[in-house]
Amino acid sequence: MFFIIAALIGFIIFAYAVTDKGSGRPVMDRAYSEYHLEDYSGWLKDRVTDDSYWGKISSCIRDSKVCPKMRRVINGAPETADMFFLRKLNPVQSGCCKPPADCGFVYENETLWNPGGGLVGSNPDCTRWSNDQEQLCYQCDSCKAGVLASLKKSWRKVSVINIVVLIILVIFYVIGCAAFRNNRRIDNDEPYGEARMTKSQPSRIQF
Numbered sequence: 001m002f003f004i005i006a007a008l009i010g011f012i013i014f015a016y017a018v019t020d021k022g023s024g025r026p027v028m029d030r031a032y033s034e035y036h037l038e039d040y041s042g043w044l045k046d047r048v049t050d051d052s053y054w055g056k057i058s059s060c061i062r063d064s065k066v067c068p069k070m071r072r073v074i075n076g077a078p079e080t081a082d083m084f085f086l087r088k089l090n091p092v093q094s095g096c097c098k099p100p101a102d103c104g105f106v107y108e109n110e111t112l113w114n115p116g117g118g119l120v121g122s123n124p125d126c127t128r129w130s131n132d133q134e135q136l137c138y139q140c141d142s143c144k145a146g147v148l149a150s151l152k153k154s155w156r157k158v159s160v161i162n163i164v165v166l167i168i169l170v171i172f173y174v175i176g177c178a179a180f181r182n183n184r185r186i187d188n189d190e191p192y193g194e195a196r197m198t199k200s201q202p203s204r205i206q207f
């Protein structure tokens with residue numbers, strides 16, 4: 001139990017250490033936040049952005065159909081831009097399924113955005129965005145940041161559960177240690193009177 005407690009403490013410290021930075025940035029006239037890779041740092045970011053890992057992660061996002069599931073049809077037509085901008089998107093939906101707001105793209109539907117009349121923003125993700133439904137923004141830094149934000153949220157939830165489990169284990173560990181010490185004290189106590197004399201000077205058995 002001691003080693004389990006030590007392992008839990010180590011995992012909780014590690015989880016908070018690798019998820020201490022980064023959060024969504026609010027966007028004007030939008031209900032959802034957007035995520036930027038430069039807001040994150042450390043071991044978890046290095047793992048997610050590594051090409052070998054990101055290839056598998058982006059493939060899982062694509063296979064999960066998280067972006068197609070965003071689509072809503074109202075009276076046979078896609079929801080309007082104003083309705084979409086009022087939606088609470090999760091980090092992966094915000095980062096991977098649409099271009100960043102500063103790119104200036106014009107909304108057609110949830111996963112179809114066309115360049116506006118002005119210049120495209122300087123954000124490198126603006127040129128990475130594709131209306132190909134198999135590409136979208138899966139190679140964007142915003143998508144990687146969205147995955148990091150989602151992982152941070154999940155790890156923090158797991159850490160809370162682990163803290164509760166840790167408290168319960170510590171309580172049982174303290175009770176167990178107290179009971180063990182109490183049993184040892186009882187076992188080491190010698191009885192008084194005749195029984196004690198008999199124990200210290202046992203009589204010989206006569207045959």
